[in-house]
Amino acid sequence: MIEPIRWNTDHLLLIDQLKLPMVEVWVEIRDLHQGAAAIKDMIVRGAPAIGVTAAYTYALAFQNKAYSKDYAAEVRSILVATRPTAVNLFWAVDEMEKVAEANQSNLYDSLLEHAKKIHSDDISMNKKIGTHALSLFPKKLKVLTHCNAGSLATGGYGTALGVIYSAFAEGLVEKVWVDETRPFLQGARLTAYELQKAGVPNTLICDNMSASLMAKGEIDLVVVGSDRIAANGDVANKIGTYALAVLCQYHKIPFYVAAPSSTIDFDMVSGDDIPIEERAKSELGVFNGKQIVHDLENIYNPGFDVSPCHLVSGIITEQQVHHFPYIKSLQSCK
C-alpha cells in the first residue's frame, strides 16, 4: 500500500500527486517554505493529508529556531494561507501551536513527536473505520467506489479505500470497480493506481457505466468517502455520488459512506445547508492543456452533490457503523 507521507530522520517525503499515476516522484520537504509550497501546489491533497503535512511542516519550521511569539505567528500565517478552506489544516496548526507554547525548552523534539502522533492517529482512525466495516461484508463482494478516499487523501490507509483494504485482507473483496470520476479523474488517476499498488483486483470504468453493471449483478456494495456530513446524516461528497445513491436504491445494493467523525458538521441541520463549490469551467473543457469543446463558457461544473440520508445504508466512523435515522446516533460523535 502507498504511504504518501513519510518522515525520514530529519525531513518529510511526499509522493507528488500532480505527477501520478504515470511517474512516482518523491519530493523532499526540509523547511517551512517547501512544506507550504507542497500544500499550495497540490503535491499533496485531501483534507486529512493536508493536516498531517502541515503538522510536520510546523515542526520543520522550528528545526533550528527558538520559540518566539512573532515567529510562531509568521509560521501560522504562511501555513494557513496555502489552502484557506481546508478545515484540517487549521486544526493541525492549532494543535501544533499549543504544543509549541507548552514545550519551549524541548521545542523541535516535542513538535516532531506531536506531528507523528497526528499522523499515526489519522491512520489508526482509518483502520478503526475499516474494522467496523467488516460487519458489512457477509461474504466476498464486488465493490464500487467513486473519487479517491484512499491513502493518498489521508495520513495513510484511507476511509472508503480503508474499508476496502480491511475487507480485502480478510478475503472479503472479489474485485473493485473504480469510477473514473470526471472531470478531475481522481478515480482513474489515483484510486486505480492505489489499488493496483496494494494488489487489490480492480477495473476502471466511466462514471456512466456503473448502472448497467448494477443491473447485471456485478456490484454488491458501494462505499464512498465524504467531504461533509450534516447532523441528519445527509452526505456531501464528490459530484456523482448522489447518482450512485439513487442507482443503489433502485438495484437494492447497499450504499455506505466511510468518514472520520470530524467530518460531521453539527452546524448543518441538513444537506440543504451545505454550500456546493462551483469549480472552473476549464476542468471540463480543457484536457492536458488542450481545449476539447467549441465553447468554454456554456459549462456547469459543481464539485460536489448531496445524498439524502434516507438513501445511505450506513455511515462508518471510527466509533461505529451508524444507521438511519442518523440524527441521534451521530450525536454520539460530538
Next chain:
Amino acid sequence: MIEPIRWNTDHLLLIDQLKLPMVEVWVEIRDLHQGAAAIKDMIVRGAPAIGVTAAYTYALAFQNKAYSKDYAAEVRSILVATRPTAVNLFWAVDEMEKVAEANQSNLYDSLLEHAKKIHSDDISMNKKIGTHALSLFPKKLKVLTHCNAGSLATGGYGTALGVIYSAFAEGLVEKVWVDETRPFLQGARLTAYELQKAGVPNTLICDNMSASLMAKGEIDLVVVGSDRIAANGDVANKIGTYALAVLCQYHKIPFYVAAPSSTIDFDMVSGDDIPIEERAKSELGVFNGKQIVHDLENIYNPGFDVSPCHLVSGIITEQQVHHFPYIKSLQSCK
C-alpha cells in the same frame, strides 16, 4: 443548423467530424474511393449519415462510367467493406444497386436523383419525429440529452436533437443540458457544438452531474436516440442511457427515445438479445494521444447499455409516439 452532408453540383461535401469542434473543415468527395475513405476514417459517422453518404458515393462511382455487373460488384464490395456493422450502409447500397440495374440508359442522373431522395427522406423522417414529439412539451421545458443523435449523426436535423429543434422552434425549450458522454465525448464535441450553431441555449455537464440537476428541478424531460430497439420496446443506446432512465423514474421525469422505425429490430424479443459491443480500453485510458492511467489493461469499456421498456415514457418514431406496453404498438412499424 449544421447540414453535415451537402451535394454541390457534381460532388459531395462532408463536414469533417474528426476535426470538430475546434475547426470546421469541409471535405470534397469526388469519387468512389474518396467516399469510401470518408466513411472508413469516420469523417462521417452515425448510421443514417453513413447510409446517405454511401448513396451519394454510389452515384459518384458511375459519374463517368457505364453500367457493368462486374463494376457494380466492385463498387458494392468497396463500400460495404468500410464499416461492416452499419445496417444503413447495406440498406443504402442495396437500394442504389436496384436503381442502377433498372436505369442503365440514364444511369448517373437516376442514381444521383435516388441518393438525393434517400437524403431528403431521412431528413423528412426526422422532422416527422420532431413534429410528433411536440405533444410531449406541455410548456417551455429544460431538456437533457446524452451522446449525439443530431444532424451530425443523420442526413440532417437529427432524431433526439430533431425533437429539441422542433420544440425550440415552437418556443417550448428553455435550455438543453448536454451530457459530455464519456469516453468518446460525443456530447461535448458534437452535441454542444451542434446546438450552439443552431442557436439553442445549452450547457455542458459531466455524465455524473445530471442526478443532482434532477433533484434541483433543473431537468423537465430527457430525450435520447437509439441504436437498436427490441420488439418489446427495450432500448439499446450509448452507455449511460440506462442510468438516466433509472434516475428519471426516481425523480418522476419523463424519459423519451426518438428513433426512426427502422431502428426497431423485430428479431430481438427483448433487450437481453441485443449484443453489446465492448470497445477499446484505450478510449478510457488514453486522451489526445497521452496515456492518463497507470494501467491500460484493467479497464472495461462497453459501448452501449439497455434500458428496459418499463422505464421508457415513450418511443417517438416517424409514425407516432408509442407508449408502454410497446409490443403491439411497435408492430405497426413493421
